Amino acid sequence: GIQVEQSPPDLILQEGANSTLRCNFSDSVNNLQWFHQNPWGQLINLFYIPSGTKQNGRLSATTVATERYSLLYISSSQTTDSGVYFCAVYGGATNKLIFGTGTLLAVQP
Amino acid sequence: EPEVTQTPSHQVTQMGQEVILRCVPISNHLYFYWYRQILGQKVEFLVSFYNNEISEKSEIFDDQFSVERPDGSNFTLKIRSTKLEDSAMYFCASSVGEAFFGQGTRLTVV
Numbered sequence: 001g002i003q004v005e006q007s008p009p010d011l012i013l014q015e016g017a018n019s020t021l022r023c024n025f026s027d028s029v030n031n032l033q034w035f036h037q038n039p040w041g042q043l044i045n046l047f048y049i050p051s052g053t054k055q056n057g058r059l060s061a062t063t064v065a066t067e068r069y070s071l072l073y074i075s076s077s078q079t080t081d082s083g084v085y086f087c088a089v090y091g092g093a094t095n096k097l098i099f100g101t102g103t104l105l106a107v108q109p
Numbered sequence: 110e111p112e113v114t115q116t117p118s119h120q121v122t123q124m125g126q127e128v129i130l131r132c133v134p135i136s137n138h139l140y141f142y143w144y145r146q147i148l149g150q151k152v153e154f155l156v157s158f159y160n161n162e163i164s165e166k167s168e169i170f171d172d173q174f175s176v177e178r179p180d181g182s183n184f185t186l187k188i189r190s191t192k193l194e195d196s197a198m199y200f201c202a203s204s205v206g207e208a209f210f211g212q213g214t215r216l217t218v219v
Contacts, residue, residue, distance in 0.1 A: 031206075033207065033208065035210075040212075041146075041198055041212075041213050041215070042210075042212050042213065043152070043200065043210040043213075045207065045209060045210075048206070048207040086151070086152065088152075088208075094157075094165060095140055095157060095159070095164065095165070095204075096142065096154050096157050096165055097142070097144075097154070097202075097208055098154065099144075099151050099152040099153070099154075100151065101151055102151055
């Protein structure tokens, strides 16, 4: 099956810093989503992005499907950005989401 | 804004007991899912449901698990005889393209 790897596994930032999170996948995918898991465990939708670039406030995402990766950019980070960021892909004939390994982000004041 | 709702938010159960986790998906969505997340680990697929039947299930989804859409709005996950290793956060999701997740049910088996 499709493998989804994220990097870095952990990241500590000072408030106000920028960061880039990466998601690599091992095969062609039909679509890709980014989620933020907050400290209460909720999975919050960030982007639904099969290709191209999307922006939402301080966050933006770029997916290059032909090269099998996606990037999530966080600018001017805030403490409320802390949590785990997951990418998840829909692959092949399946309609299920396959989650990546996650990036644990801690933003310090 | 429509959302996926799950009940209960927490459940503690004795090993060997049956539990039913409940979900109300977003009303116009066609695909329904259950996922689980053991503490500190990644989110794992359990089962997908489409057109009133299971469309795919993982190796985790053995005979102890079952799903049902009993009344056209609710979507349930039953674990027949819980084990300690079933302790996890269970997420329901629905989609018609983009998937949306409920807030989760934290199941603790003691």
